[in-house]
Amino acid sequence: MTLTKTEVFTVTEIEEPAPDEDARSTQTKRLVYEHYVQPCLAELFGTTLFVFVGCASVIGNVTNTGLIQPAVAHGLALGVLITIFGQISGGHFNPVVSLSVYLCGGMELVLLVPYVLAQMLGGMIGAGLSKAMYPLDWYAAMMTLILTMVVCMGAVNSQTRSPWAPFCIGLTVTANIFAGGMVSGACMNPARAFGPAMAANQWNYHWVYWVGPTCGALLTVILIRLLFGDQKTRIVLKTKFNVLKMNEERTS
Amino acid sequence: MTLTKTEVFTVTEIEEPAPDEDARSTQTKRLVYEHYVQPCLAELFGTTLFVFVGCASVIGNVTNTGLIQPAVAHGLALGVLITIFGQISGGHFNPVVSLSVYLCGGMELVLLVPYVLAQMLGGMIGAGLSKAMYPLDWYAAMMTLILTMVVCMGAVNSQTRSPWAPFCIGLTVTANIFAGGMVSGACMNPARAFGPAMAANQWNYHWVYWVGPTCGALLTVILIRLLFGDQKTRIVLKTKFNVLKMNEERTS
Amino acid sequence: MTLTKTEVFTVTEIEEPAPDEDARSTQTKRLVYEHYVQPCLAELFGTTLFVFVGCASVIGNVTNTGLIQPAVAHGLALGVLITIFGQISGGHFNPVVSLSVYLCGGMELVLLVPYVLAQMLGGMIGAGLSKAMYPLDWYAAMMTLILTMVVCMGAVNSQTRSPWAPFCIGLTVTANIFAGGMVSGACMNPARAFGPAMAANQWNYHWVYWVGPTCGALLTVILIRLLFGDQKTRIVLKTKFNVLKMNEERTS
Amino acid sequence: MTLTKTEVFTVTEIEEPAPDEDARSTQTKRLVYEHYVQPCLAELFGTTLFVFVGCASVIGNVTNTGLIQPAVAHGLALGVLITIFGQISGGHFNPVVSLSVYLCGGMELVLLVPYVLAQMLGGMIGAGLSKAMYPLDWYAAMMTLILTMVVCMGAVNSQTRSPWAPFCIGLTVTANIFAGGMVSGACMNPARAFGPAMAANQWNYHWVYWVGPTCGALLTVILIRLLFGDQKTRIVLKTKFNVLKMNEERTS
Known part of the structure; x- marks a missing residue:
């Protein structure tokens, strides 16, 4: 997590x-960007999503399930979000976790305060969104x-790809159904909505099942292409090809 | 996912x-077949099974479990199906997932429309079957x-084999019990039905516990041997042995 | 799974x-023993345990949990048992699973009928025990x-050791609590029973929490040392040391 | 687990x-310390935490969830604790588990009695704390x-680091919510508490959500830095650098 790798470029007498x-x-x-800004953005955004799912699972807990719905929604959402953002920021999403990780020697001091601020801001945004x-x-x-964030970060983006992606994706659906109070999860999957609509020949508001998820998917693509993707996926702040290539030649 | 490997065969001057x-x-x-047809078939069939389990878990949710039954059935079924079909098609089973994966650089454009159509058709078939x-x-x-599809794809077929097969199989039973409203899961396992029948000496309709599962298992074998198996398992569209061998000799 | 390795011993002209x-x-x-007898014993014993847990979870489902208790108990017990016996027999525990695995090329024909008979016998024993x-x-x-079988097979016995042992052990406790209708699982763990007894100073029948589990643990040790252990752990049918060593010298 | 490595130091004629x-x-x-004392401490502390969560999940099971709450809390807590302490002590937390592991050849006799005593003491402390x-x-x-113990042992401390850390952390939150009867888990995460407080502009007793978790996190750091950390993380009983270096030179 240091910048010393840039020094490779200062020796250029060839x-x-x-x-x-x-x-x-x-x-x-x-x-x-990759060592300081992206981790803070990952903490901000991950905490936003975690707190959003958490608050939604408490707001939506209208059936007789006691603690099960919020307990499982919080746990699965946290497990999944740490999996996909862990390679970027460590996936803390919790000020006291950052504190203990720092004191055990697992992160740089310079990131501690930015992480905590990002987590508090993320908590605010997540809670505000779930209410609004x-x-x-x-x-x-x-x-x-x-x-779609879990799919694209967990199975496509090479920096954060994980062998657990299949169950991360499945358990995201479980957490989201618990959080959203949606019985079928159809609103995350137009094919899941289209099939029963066809079988029952009911098409009222069917467009909602296509427009909402498509907006969500496009937002995911924008966030990954601009902020969270690795060098290959991101379309901004890439190192130009020839510099990278030279760097590789020198180190090999 | 390109066809360039076939070009190896155009250089045959030895x-x-x-x-x-x-x-x-x-x-x-x-x-x-392997690069274009099989992935679309996997999306079609995987979406069929996912939507079947999903619809069944909503139809069968007659006990007082609120969102738990559909939430867990959807999540586990999706996790398991992505595990076993992921190596073939990526395991999207959702049009907006395919859209976001394509836009993040994770699949070819030429497969996008076929995938979405396969998913919509699969959703129709799955919903129709669960109703019928x-x-x-x-x-x-x-x-x-x-x-049996999860067992044979996850533990036998070498292309799709996964170290997670044991829990995929176990959690398939959980998802199926939730989906089918069956308390004991006996109807998927004749030995699970035979034991209690013997203990209670009750044999009414016991043959049902042998005929139904056997039909399902045979259907799985047909699907894998004809469509979803890898080159070793599939009995159609295998490359003849000598061609394969020559190919290997040339590349080695 | 063939016996051809024994032929190494027929060439002994040195x-x-x-x-x-x-x-x-x-x-x-x-x-x-290792290629034919042990796998059948694993199918017999694994099906016994699976059907025992399954029947117990249905018998013990007296609280208002609908399908959750049997669905989760069946799924977790099956996942755990496949993990620990999979390296020995494949972990089918189901006649139609054996049928489909055989037809997909995943096992020898000669084992099919013995497996199915072992599974049916296991089902009978498991159901009978849960009733008795x-x-x-x-x-x-x-x-x-x-x-203790899950601990010793999943974490100690080298043939069947698995990186998933920690959660296999934890989830076995979950499945057992569901199956046995025991709120605290104390009857599987004397320390879990001793602590609250000490805190409440209640010692009635406390010896039960030590005698029952100790009998179970000793039975596990007997089964592993005699039947299910690998060559190093088993105390019977070991190849004598010098034969093994010679075999290794010749093949190296 | 023997001390023979120290003999390397007796040959010092260079x-x-x-x-x-x-x-x-x-x-x-x-x-x-690492071969005898630390494992016993890990058994003591791990059993304390396991019994604490277990007792709390039974005490706090006031909603209508039958066996689900204690079954899941016990299972997840045990799975997580074995994951993080398994590399140190094996993660038994149960006298009959230690007995069966010893009899199957998985641990030294000399540790058996200390382990059982540590587990009984841990059970007492855990039950006492949950009551007090x-x-x-x-x-x-x-x-x-x-x-924070799960985070720092599972993701930071190199001896006990595990690829399953993300879901261990998530499922710890699930187990803790079940155990503590806390709907939102906010009391483990100030950011999860801060967001909704900000959204609702309610600040009564908000400081509790910062003080309690911070104390817990600091206690974790003390325990890891003094007792459970590996050589790099622990601040006591480290081998001095030059000795280690010499040792490495000789063995290489």
Whole structure:
């Protein structure tokens, strides 16, 4: 998590043209982004999603399930979000977790305060969203955002890919059904909505099952392509190809 | 996921007899099948099973369990099905998941529309079957089809084998009991039915516990041997042995 | 799964003294035991435990939990038992699973009928035991037998050791509590019983919490040392050391 | 688990200055600590936490969930605690488990009696704490102690780090919510408490959500830094650097 790797670029006395100022500056920006900014964004966004699911599972706990619904929703959402953001930020989403990890030697001091602030801000946003959205169809978009985020981060994006992706995806559906109070989870999956609609020939408001999830999926793509993707997936702050290649040649 | 591997066969200037037209054509058909047809079939069939279990868990939710029964049935069924079909198609079973995976760079454009159509068709078939079969004993066959599919794809078929097979199989039983409203899961396992029948000496309709599951198991075998198996397991569209061997010799 | 490895011993023209008749015969017996007898015993015993837990979870389902208790108990027990016996027999515990695995090319024909008979016998024994034992304290011994079997097979015995052992053990406790209708699981763990007894200073029948589990644990040890252990753990049908060593020297 | 590694130090006839008496004695103390004392402490502490969660889940089972709440709390807590302490002590937390593991050849005889005593003492402490703390806010500190212990042992401390850490952490929250009867788990996570407080602008007793968890986290850090950490994390009984380095040089 240090920036010393950039020093590789200061030794450029070989025949090849030295990487120009611009490329070096991009490379530095990229490293700062990946080591300091992206982790804080992951803590902010992960805490937002965790608190959103948590609050929703308490608000939506109208049936006679006692503690089961919130207990399982919190646990599964946390497990899944740590899996997909752990490679970026460690997946703390909790100020006292960050504190204990720092004191046990698991993170840099310089990130501690930003992490805690990001977590508090994420908690605010998540709780605010769960309150603001409650009776509306925006829930469908938010739940699909979480589901497609787990798919794209857990199974596509190479930095955060995990062998547990299949059950992460399945258990996200379980957590979301608990959180959203939706019996069938149809609002996260147009095919799950389309089948029964066809079987029963009921098409009232059927478009809702396509528009909401599509908005959620597109939002996921924007977030990953701009913020959370690795170098290959992200479309901003990539190091230009030739710099990377030179770097590799030198280290090999 | 490209067809470029077939080009290996165009360079055949060595002493060995060139693979004849027929073998080359089989090889091409096989690659087209494995790269384009089989993934769409996996999306179609996986979505069928997922929506079947999902609809059944909602139809069968007659006891006082609130959201637990459908939430857990959807989540476990999805996790298990992604595990066993993921190596073939990615295991999307959801149009907006396919959309977001494509936009994040995780699949080819040419497969996007076929996937979405396969998912919609699968949703229709799954919902239709769960409605058509409901009060009948066909449920036993369908549940056993799912269970034996998970066993044979997850533990036998080498392309899709997974170290998680033991719990995939166990959790399939959990999801199926939730979906089918069956207390004991006996209708997926003749030994589970035979033991208590023997202990209580009750043999009315006992044959049902053998016929239904056997039909489901045989259907699984047909599907795997014809459609979903890898080259070793499938009995159609195998590349003939000598072509494969030559191919290996050349690449080694 | 063939016996061809024994043929290594037929070529014995070197200076070393040929393995005597006795050692060769032991080696053959050991291979027959490990390839044919032990898998059938694993199917028999595994199906016994699975059906026992399953029947007990249905008998003991007296609280208002609908399908949850039997669904989760069946699923977890099956997942755990496949994990610990899978390396020995494949962990089918179900005649139609054996049928489909055989037809997909995953097992030898010669084992199919013995497996099905073992599963039916196991089902009978499991169901009979759950009925015979029900209101007695033998449940504690049986539940502890299952728990310690999972620990010793999943974490100690090297042939069947699994990285999932920690959660297999934890989830065995969950399945057993569901199956046995025991609120605290204390009857599988004397320390779990001793603590609250000490805190409340209640010692009536406290010895039951030590005798039952100890019997279960000792039965586990006997079964593993005699039947299910690998060569290192088993105390019978071991190949004598010098034969093994010679075998290794020749193959290296 | 033997002390023979220390003998490496008795052969010191090379030019390098022999490790002084003091360093040798520290090294011996460290090995005794890691092979005998630390495992017993892990059994003591792990049994304490397991019995605490177990008793709390029975005490707190006031809603209509039958066996689900205690069954799931016991199972998940045990699975998680075995994961994080398994590399140190094997994670038995149960006298008959230690007995069966010893008799199957999985542990040294000399540890058997200390383990059983540690487990009984741990059971007493865990049951006593769950009773003593019940209606107070100390629960928050205890629950956070468990959560941060799982994070720091499962994801930071290299000896006990596990790839399952993400779901261990998530499922710890599930077990703790079941055990503590807390709907939202907010008392383990100030960010989870801060968000809704901000959204509702309610700040009564909000400081409780910061003080309790912080105490728990600090207690975790003390326990890991003094007792359960590996050589790198622990701040006591480390072998001095030069001794370790010499040892490495000799063995390489």
